[in-house]
Amino acid sequence: MTAASIPATSLRGNPRRRGPERIVHGLFFGAALGSVLISVLIVASLLGGAIDFLRIVDLGKLVADGWYPRRDEFDLATLIVGSFIVTFIATLVAVPVGLLAAIYLSEYANRRARSVIKPILEILAGIPSVVIGFFALTWISPNVVQLFNPKANDFSLLAAGLGVGVLTIPLIASISEDSLRAVPTALREASYGLGARRMTTSLRIVVPAAISGIVASVILGVSRAIGETMVVAVAAGGSGGSQFTANPFEPGQTITAAMAALATGTDQVVGSTAAFQSLFFLGLVLFILTLVFNQLGELVVRRTRQIY
Amino acid sequence: MTAIASAGVRPIGRSGPDWRGMAFQGLLLFSLLFSLAVLATLLLDIVQRAVPVIAERGTDILTRPTSSQPTKAGVAQGIFGTGMMAVFVIAFAFPIGIMTAIYLEEYARDSRLTRFISLNIRNLAGVPSVVYGLLGLSIFVLTLGPLTGGRSMIAGGLTLAVLVLPIVIITSSEAIRAVPRALREAGYGVGASRWEVTRKLVVPAAAPGILTGTVLALSRALGETAPLILTGAVLGGFSTGNKDIIEQIFGRFTVLPVTVFDFARKPQADFRELTAAAIVVLLVITLLANAIAILLRNRFERAT
Numbered sequence: 001m002t003a004a005s006i007p008a009t010s011l012r013g014n015p016r017r018r019g020p021e022r023i024v025h026g027l028f029f030g031a032a033l034g035s036v037l038i039s040v041l042i043v044a045s046l047l048g049g050a051i052d053f054l055r056i057v058d059l060g061k062l063v064a065d066g067w068y069p070r071r072d073e074f075d076l077a078t079l080i081v082g083s084f085i086v087t088f089i090a091t092l093v094a095v096p097v098g099l100l101a102a103i104y105l106s107e108y109a110n111r112r113a114r115s116v117i118k119p120i121l122e123i124l125a126g127i128p129s130v131v132i133g134f135f136a137l138t139w140i141s142p143n144v145v146q147l148f149n150p151k152a153n154d155f156s157l158l159a160a161g162l163g164v165g166v167l168t169i170p171l172i173a174s175i176s177e178d179s180l181r182a183v184p185t186a187l188r189e190a191s192y193g194l195g196a197r198r199m200t201t202s203l204r205i206v207v208p209a210a211i212s213g214i215v216a217s218v219i220l221g222v223s224r225a226i227g228e229t230m231v232v233a234v235a236a237g238g239s240g241g242s243q244f245t246a247n248p249f250e251p252g253q254t255i256t257a258a259m260a261a262l263a264t265g266t267d268q269v270v271g272s273t274a275a276f277q278s279l280f281f282l283g284l285v286l287f288i289l290t291l292v293f294n295q296l297g298e299l300v301v302r303r304t305r306q307i308y
Numbered sequence: 309m310t311a312i313a314s315a316g317v318r319p320i321g322r323s324g325p326d327w328r329g330m331a332f333q334g335l336l337l338f339s340l341l342f343s344l345a346v347l348a349t350l351l352l353d354i355v356q357r358a359v360p361v362i363a364e365r366g367t368d369i370l371t372r373p374t375s376s377q378p379t380k381a382g383v384a385q386g387i388f389g390t391g392m393m394a395v396f397v398i399a400f401a402f403p404i405g406i407m408t409a410i411y412l413e414e415y416a417r418d419s420r421l422t423r424f425i426s427l428n429i430r431n432l433a434g435v436p437s438v439v440y441g442l443l444g445l446s447i448f449v450l451t452l453g454p455l456t457g458g459r460s461m462i463a464g465g466l467t468l469a470v471l472v473l474p475i476v477i478i479t480s481s482e483a484i485r486a487v488p489r490a491l492r493e494a495g496y497g498v499g500a501s502r503w504e505v506t507r508k509l510v511v512p513a514a515a516p517g518i519l520t521g522t523v524l525a526l527s528r529a530l531g532e533t534a535p536l537i538l539t540g541a542v543l544g545g546f547s548t549g550n551k552d553i554i555e556q557i558f559g560r561f562t563v564l565p566v567t568v569f570d571f572a573r574k575p576q577a578d579f580r581e582l583t584a585a586a587i588v589v590l591l592v593i594t595l596l597a598n599a600i601a602i603l604l605r606n607r608f609e610r611a612t
Contacts, residue, residue: 024503028411031404035429045446100339119602124347126598128531130565131587134572135350169343199329227436229534256438263538283442294434
């Protein structure tokens with residue numbers, strides 16, 4: 001009896017067992033294509049609405065005193081400057097705090113401290129943004145914003161920006177910490193072996209080695225801050241529209257908050273009015289902005305990543 | 309040797325206390341404690357505001373519908389809507405997401421199409437949630453309006469399912485990728501087919517990780533506000549009358565985060581406290597889901 005005597009047909013297996021293979025394969029492939037369909041539908045709906053908007057709207061109205069969609073005044077600069085201010089303030093808070101906290105967790109904290117602190121940071125990350133918005137309006141605004149400027153409005157871009165910053169801290173901390181911990185211990189040991197202290201090792205060896213992940217975390221944080229809606233919708237005011245302002249102590253409007261404001265009144269604006277179609281135009285601007293940032297993040301990681 | 313030393317090379321190690329190092333460590337610790345303090349302040353502030361209302365009205369808040377009067381308004385419709393959103397996410401996003409993850413990790417060859425699908429999913433995960441709201445508005449509310457009933461619960465539920473799909477796929481993929489290769493090879497070695505290896509070996513081994521990711525995705529979905537405002541969740545009062553659950557699925561709805569937003573916008577001071585009470589209910593639900601996910605993962609990590 002040799003192996004050669006087994007007929008080839010018996011190696012093909014039981015057809016009853018082979019049958020499901022093809023069905024399952026097809027089904028799973030279909031599911032995977034579903035995600036591509038979603039992207040196509042997103043781009044199609046945004047483009048369609050945005051083109052309709054540009055066709056209906058009097059292009060001169062894209063420059064006005066402020067963003068008042070129900071009065072047909074669509075000053076884009078109001079929203080872009082608003083988004084920039086909120087994102088800038090959020091980044092100013094979240095990048096140093098998130099990064100320094102990540103260095104502590106990765107380089108200084110012992111195992112037990114880490115096992116307690118990391119879940120707490122994850123809880124902070126899990127708090128719904130509308131809750132952070134309420135906190136920004138009712139606590140950050142009177143206790144922090146009005147500390148700097150007692151005459152500041154209850155609703156302000158600064159309060160919204162600080163709220164978005166709080167929301168972005170755990171994101172930056174968690175991605176940075178992952179990349180810091182991925183740096184091989186041998187590098188740290190080599191540094192200690194030369195007599196370097198912990199601070200020198202952290203700043204001159206570990207941080208530079210993890211720079212790709214750190215930069216990516218900052219870029220993703222910025223992208224997240226640009227796209228954040230509810231914090232600004234609750235805390236920045238301007239639900240009916242907003243005058244152009246570059247003063248963070250005043251109420252204002254961002255791209256995202258303008259969309260939420262338009263939608264809270266959709267019963268009135270539904271249909272083919274310019275105000276309704278402007279939703280899709282803003283959506284497209286936001287989509288492109290965040291896509292550019294996310295691609296930039298991927299590019300940085302790919303360019304600067306060291307494989308250990 | 310002495311020539312180098314006298315050339316002014318500083319030794320790296322210095323004696324005496326390392327003041328700069330201590331200051332640096334203090335700064336790091338301060339940043340970390342700052343984040344924790346923000347969380348503590350937020351929770352304390354909200355609980356402090358909520359306690360008087362909760363003490364006064366008790367479970368009345370949980371059982372009443374929304375209203376324009378702060379003394380009567382409750383979150384019952386929001387809780388029901390949020391529960392139904394969970395059903396939609398579990399029914400649509402979980403199976404499709406897990407199937408996609410299995411396809412990408414177990415079935416797909418490393419082709420250009422596969423790489424495109426993966427890249428596309430990563431990009432979808434970075435799309436702001438408000439943009440998914442526009443997708444829901446344009447597809448589920450307007451285009452499929454005759455089927456979904458327009459601004460209805462089903463339109464909102466499907467929008468949330470689409471929103472968390474990339475998160476479900478990415479976390480499930482990671483869990484499946486973490487299953488040791490040897491397990492699969494052992495399966496193929498005894499003559500199992502690909503589907504048998506997947507179903508009986510890979511998925512059970514990856515189950516805790518998949519579960520963690522899906523619960524996190526669910527918690528994220530239940531906290532979302534912006535996409536549901538765009539797809540027409542009701543701000544303000546509405547009545548469901550005597551509609552049965554099927555009619556409600558195709559009818560108007562609201563969810564807890566939208567109720568919170570609605571209350572937070574109201575100018576009356578009494579609504580401030582009611583908002584805090586609604587937030588407490590919302591946080592209990594989302595943080596419970598988060599805590600379950602974190603516990604599951606910690607157990608899972610210890611086991612491997």
